Amino acid sequence: MLSKKAQYSILALVKLAREYNNGPLLISSISQTEKIPKKFLESILFDLKQLGVLASKTGKGGGYFLIRKPEEINLADIIRHIDGAIALIPCVTYKYYQPCQHCKDELTCGIRSVIKDIRDETVNLLKKITLADIILREEQLINENLIENN
Secondary structure, eight states: OHHHHHHHHHHHHHHHHTTTOOOOOOHHHHHHHHTHHHHHHHHHHHHHHHHHHHEEOOOOOOOEEEEEEEGBBHHHHHHHHHHHOOOOGGGOOSSOOOSSOOOOOOGGOOOHHHHHHHHHHHHHHHHHHHEEEHHHHHHHHHHHHHHHOO
């Protein structure tokens, strides 16, 4: 399950992606429209700066803005940066591997093999989904909902 911090990170980045090339956004604006507690958002945006997907500008007209295109920012990178491993058990993680206490032999462990396949599929899907894809999906869902309600 995604942590609240990862969920808020994605919400904030999607908001910034919608405003890509429109100038910086104030923390208070993002906090209000996305319903993210302001103090928590400050910490999140600082972490995302460390990931290298956004920057900030101080002073008049300041705020946060993406420094990479929405098409270049995928969910796998965001989730790994905020939550760490994208695996159900530590013996199949890519960047955070830890040996399993229960495996007699990792090479022949059926559970590990199945969970690794799930991890691989999940990571591949998350790498393909970008902020731009999320915005496009939202627009499609809004249009579908409008058609259904007319």
